[in-house]
Amino acid sequence: MNVDLHGSIGVAGVGQSGPSAADPRSIPEMVLDAVERALGDAVVRWVDIDAVVTASVDLFDGLTASNVAVTEVIGAVMKPETRIAADGLCAAIHAACQLRAGACRTVLVVAHGKASMAPRAAIEAWAVDPIFLQPLGVNFSTIAGLEARLLCDRDPEAVERWGHVVARRRADAAPHGVAAAVAPEDVLAAPVLASPLTQAMEAPPADAAYAVVLRADGDGLPVRWVAAGHDLEAHAPGDRPLSSRPGLRRAFDRACRSAALAPDAPFGLLEPSCRYPHEEDLLRQVLGAACKSAAISPGGGLYAGDAPCAAGLGRLVDAARRLRDEPRLGRALVHGAWGPAGQGQAVAILEAAP
Template identity: 60%
Template sequence: MRAGDRPAVAIAGVGQAGPVAADSRSIPEMVLAAVEEALADAAIGFDGVEAVVTASVDLFDGLTASNVAITEVVGAVMRPETRIAGDGLCAAIHGACELRAGACETVLAVAHGKASMAPHWALTEWAMDPVFLQPLGIDFLVCAGLQACALAQGDGGATERWAELAARRAAAGDAAIAPPRSAAEILASPVLASPLRRGMAAPLGDGACAVVLRAAAGGPGEAPVRIAGAGWDLEPHSPGERDLARWHGLERACARAGLDRTDPGLELAEPSCLFAHEEELFRAAAGIGEEAPLSPGGGLFAGTAPHVAGLSRLIACARAIRDGAARRALAHGAWGPAGQAHAVAVLEAW
């Protein structure tokens, strides 16, 4: 999806609930808080929303059609709603597609996740192929360990580097969920799936994000931030069919978004990296060197919620552009085992 003669897509409002380690509110209450903040930010009410795209996962919510719990609080009664069983950034991208297709002029994109409801990594085992992978006890955490192993091949300093990276990211965040730890503490933390240790994983908790997107004729004054390009891409489900040391899906998603591998105009990158080693995969696939700031607020290491991550990265980019900290930024979302699926959006100041 690239900017052209179709309507441009402006980010008119953003809202967030959490992330926190455990939100005592129900899912609808948590989602409503994020939605109300986004609507207020866009200076509209529920009546100003024409269509809704939500992102949530049945398995993580413990009910089939996980969007049924939030129909009212996202304003989807008597409105077209689309549900994405993937990262929240994909909900925003689908909303942008609706706007560019001319289907409507205002879309609300919402994502929620509550990791405190159930043991998250154990649940992910049931998202794996049931005939060959589930019986072997393979979940997303195991896949991350295998990916980290593949990446560290012939690289003796990898784990130390990842520990330092995780410590740096966690220190930059507001420690909403887990207190920051030093690299030495991270290297001494329990092994999750070797070579990954607990401190190398972003802390998971509860949260919701909401974004109001608006079709804009163009020009400053309407909204300060626009989506200049977006794309998403899948890899095969089985880790055995992939080159685990590369995020090829992200390379293709970036190309779909019209992003050159070494985009000189990119002033900020906000990747969805649940593990420290994924940041290296992200940099290599998206062509991000050291020149553009990456996750200045700690990224997901400040705490995140499953499948909310990508939409929270879009909000981080939009806020940075509004604040004048960047004029062009890359938001990234990922889901599935070992980065099977990727979505990216390029945001620009108007």
């Protein structure tokens, strides 16, 4: 196989199943639906796929080696298959690396999460340190509250602003999402989740599967994968600065260097994985001038439905569609996050073909 290692990577096709509040189908059925849509969108067949990368986490799927359950519906039998136990955007980054390495010409990326299977907070309580944190009964929302508190302590208007941000995202998401629109005052008046965050400020959990076909030699495609970066912070929330996202900063800087972009080069579109509104503040803090004129989550982002481990790939699907429909947006930043208080951070830069 001859692949131009310096040629561009293109987003050849995207597909999704959901989000829905409780999909009655099995995970393989949801995944197959998303994969068939992505293959159809890319106008390729299973035989054209050289390798598959999936993202899932066993605890969320309630079984060990959760990727094994979907290998047959992703066409991975007798092909190189890799599973990433992190956000779906990391699976896409892994796929892009395979393409850059010249190992493949076409890679299918799949991420799935079915939040309706079990209480999200209970599962996330198992994802924190078993010696110092689990016995306390804390989960990701507890740690998000600690993070949000630091921001609102130095910005007295932050909480009210978050109410408006959430209302806007929920309104944008309502036509195709799992939750209804909510007025800003109702966002603020909702029961406390982890103060200063209210329950209405948290993106609603959902069931969804996403699939993306990435292709080498992507010059003729309408959306190009330009660069990516990822990073990991310390796990313990007391070990790191929660009022900023240095991990996101490093991931973003890596992506910019890889793309030979100045850090203040403007983006026309941001598709962040923000489960809570204060995370948008942290993202803006990192991006600075680069996001000044960007459209942020025009479809409501994670407020349409937050499928565990799949959210970042969902942002990639939304961004690719938007760039295809509105190439004038030019450049998009896609963001994925995982772990407590965004311990893991990933970004990808996409561009509409000129």
